[in-house]
Amino acid sequence: MNIKNKIKITVNGKQMQIIPKFSLKSLITKLNMPINKIAIELNKKIIDKKRISKIQLKKGDKIEIVHFIGGG
Amino acid sequence: MIDNKFKIANKIFKSRLIVGTGKYKSFSECAKAIKTSGADIVTVAVRRVNISNKNKARLMDFIDPKKITYLPNTAGCFTAEDAIRTLRLAREIGGWKLVKLEVLGDKRNLFPEMIETLRSTELLTKEGFKVMVYCNDDPLMAKRLENAGAVAIMPLAAPIGSGLGIQNKVNIKIIRKQTKLPLIIDAGIGQASDATIAMELGCDGVLINTAIAKAKNPFQMAEAMKLAVISGRKSFLSGRINPNLFGSASTTNKGII
Numbered sequence: 001m002n003i004k005n006k007i008k009i010t011v012n013g014k015q016m017q018i019i020p021k022f023s024l025k026s027l028i029t030k031l032n033m034p035i036n037k038i039a040i041e042l043n044k045k046i047i048d049k050k051r052i053s054k055i056q057l058k059k060g061d062k063i064e065i066v067h068f069i070g071g072g
Numbered sequence: 073m074i075d076n077k078f079k080i081a082n083k084i085f086k087s088r089l090i091v092g093t094g095k096y097k098s099f100s101e102c103a104k105a106i107k108t109s110g111a112d113i114v115t116v117a118v119r120r121v122n123i124s125n126k127n128k129a130r131l132m133d134f135i136d137p138k139k140i141t142y143l144p145n146t147a148g149c150f151t152a153e154d155a156i157r158t159l160r161l162a163r164e165i166g167g168w169k170l171v172k173l174e175v176l177g178d179k180r181n182l183f184p185e186m187i188e189t190l191r192s193t194e195l196l197t198k199e200g201f202k203v204m205v206y207c208n209d210d211p212l213m214a215k216r217l218e219n220a221g222a223v224a225i226m227p228l229a230a231p232i233g234s235g236l237g238i239q240n241k242v243n244i245k246i247i248r249k250q251t252k253l254p255l256i257i258d259a260g261i262g263q264a265s266d267a268t269i270a271m272e273l274g275c276d277g278v279l280i281n282t283a284i285a286k287a288k289n290p291f292q293m294a295e296a297m298k299l300a301v302i303s304g305r306k307s308f309l310s311g312r313i314n315p316n317l318f319g320s321a322s323t324t325n326k327g328i329i
Binding site for chain 2: 014067
């Protein structure tokens with residue numbers, strides 16, 4: 001794949017490059033995230049985890065992936 | 073007096089001690105301290121996952137949310153919008169509806185921003201959340217939170233993490249008198265006697281993080297807090313004697329030689 005065909009997205013504040021037609025599910029799999037322990041926001045909208053295979057990522061998308069950490 | 077069950081939003085909990093999971097040296101230390109404390113509710117925070125280190129340990133791998141109730145918090149939120157966004161994400165992770173709302177107004181003393189806290193309580197309650205609210209020890213605001221649908225009132229004893237103990241016993245007593253909601257001291261506990269005093273004031277529970285996590289021996293402190301809460305509750309229910317300025321001999325003078 002030519003690098004020019006790649007699209008830029010932002011995941012947790014960091015820029016990433018993906019190939020076109022890359023799904024949100026593919027991203028979660030690529031990042032090795034356990035789906036039952038995270039929540040996902042796409043452009044500030046919470047995504048139903050059951051639907052992630054149907055969502056194709058677009059240029060400039062901002063994704064937040066969160067989980068629980070220690071807190072008071 | 074027979075003890076009532078510790079009930080929050082119609083769910084009964086065994087322990088009146090709620091513990092935080094922050095500030096521990098490791099997740100395994102945290103998990104061991106929680107076990108020793110006997111707590112069946114733990115507070116947790118929502119943050120970004122580390123995408124550069126995929127193998128980093130996760131809290132949920134050490135503390136099983138099926139065995140202990142996770143209480144997601146809104147630590148670090150300064151507006152109602154931030155708090156709602158955070159708790160919607162927490163709900164999405166695994167269906168959590170019982171939450172701890174904490175909207176701060178000042179980075180230095182970590183006091184709650186009560187106007188935003190009240191607004192958040194109303195909005196979250198409308199969305200179906202069961203909101204336990206970190207708040208100031210102000211009886212009027214506590215009443216407003218109750219009217220807005222809070223399921224527990226959680227006034228501070230002193231600033232978060234300060235370990236100063238209960239600074240305003242009178243206000244805590246007034247709030248106790250006016251509400252039937254669970255009243256839980258949240259923040260400011262430093263040592264076991266502080267937890268006992270909270271319970272002797274009639275509080276339903278105590279939430280502790282720093283005092284256990286940063287103690288030299290967190291496991292021993294976790295046990296001390298567990299016993300302190302039990303002790304304070306029993307003391308409260310037993311009906312203390314009236315304080316008296318003068319002495320009253322424990323031994324009768326009858327038969328004195």
